[in-house]
Amino acid sequence: MNEKTDLRIIKTKKILFETLLKLMKHKNFDKIKISDICEEALINRSTFYAHYQDKYELLDDLVEDLKVSLLKDLENYENNISSKEYIMRLLSILINHIDEKKDIYSAILLNNRNGFLIDFLIDVTERESAIRLKNNEDIVKSQLPLEIIIRFYAGGLINICLSWLTQKEKYTKEELLEYINKLIPEKI
Amino acid sequence: MNEKTDLRIIKTKKILFETLLKLMKHKNFDKIKISDICEEALINRSTFYAHYQDKYELLDDLVEDLKVSLLKDLENYENNISSKEYIMRLLSILINHIDEKKDIYSAILLNNRNGFLIDFLIDVTERESAIRLKNNEDIVKSQLPLEIIIRFYAGGLINICLSWLTQKEKYTKEELLEYINKLIPEKI
DNA sequence: CAAATATCAAACAAAATGTATGATAAATAT
DNA sequence: ATATTTATCATACATTTTGTTTGATATTTG
Secondary structure, eight states: OOSSOOHHHHHHHHHHHHHHHHHHTTSOGGGOOHHHHHHHHTOOHHHHHHHOSSHHHHHHHHHHHHHHHHHHHHSSOOOSOOHHHHHHHHHHHHHHHHHHTHHHHHHHHTTTOHHHHHHHHHHHHHHHHHHHHTTOHHHHHHTSOHHHHHHHHHHHHHHHHHHHHHSTTSSOHHHHHHHHHHHSOSOO | OOSSOOHHHHHHHHHHHHHHHHHHTTSOGGGOOHHHHHHHHTOOHHHHHHHOSSHHHHHHHHHHHHHHHHHHHHHSOOOSOOHHHHHHHHHHHHHHHHHHTHHHHHHHHTTTOHHHHHHHHHHHHHHHHHHHHTTOHHHHHHTSOHHHHHHHHHHHHHHHHHHHHHSTTSSOHHHHHHHHHHHSOSOO
């Protein structure tokens, strides 16, 4: 979000983000025109082009912001805990993060842009998990490639989170975590 | 693929499918123009418009074909087996299906069109599983909502399949199934 | 072989993108 | 506070891509 922090740039990008998300709630991203965005945002089209080559760059930038925000949420939490405990904490952070940015995630999901999102979430959770779980005894014993284990749990858990997000309010965050707790074995 | 089976229509659509997939290997779907497709396919642009409104309809049609093909693969296999055994057979069919259509799946994956694919695969596997697992004793005992269980395993397993697909030939199909076998508990 | 129809080439209208220019307003720096 | 820098704006215009139409040609069906 910071180019060199000229206030006008920050403001413009913020409006573009908000407008894009707003439009994505009613219209598929594929069908949104740059001119639609600018019109709704009350921003000159040449200003748009001053910042982004196309709408894909705009969306990239928006997702990049999300990523930064999630990484920040993940920054400070404890090390050296059992793999299950670790996973549960990671998830708790993730679910809170998604819940806070509900609007953004839903908008992206409703637009068949899941690929984006899943890649990014898996990327983050995988990197995190890979570091933490690398020398975990249970995992070494299981004789499974670490990446397989991570892909499995990351995919499963993210899928639960995403469906939870779209079926608004069917379960509370706490219930969701409780269900997940039952799904994950004590020893992986 | 059949409108009313005029050979020319079948041929045209087939070529359009192949051409789109070919282009998607080198270029993101977002950036592919209808004129690119037609040029490469040696098909007149007005012919394209005679069949599809835009490139998204073309991709839809292509994915629809995939879906039909997977459903056909899933048609005939045994009922009344334990949940784990059931899941393993389902997966074996799924993996074989993906392996056979490797080119198509990779092309779509490389194009950030995963959303499409994951939705579709989850849809199919969920519907299948929901029918089969509904009255399963183990599941009733677990006190978890069925949809949560299905989402979890569907997401996890599909994610493994997808990453397997992109890391070409790192494991054999058989190894992959063996790993998955270890990941799924005997009693869910 | 006759009838039906899908494809084609070509030309055109409309929509959307992308670029350039100089004036104006807002932010930064001294 | 003022000067300087620079982001935004309005406007105009070139280009690209899409979408439609027409009638001729070729292929398929019956």
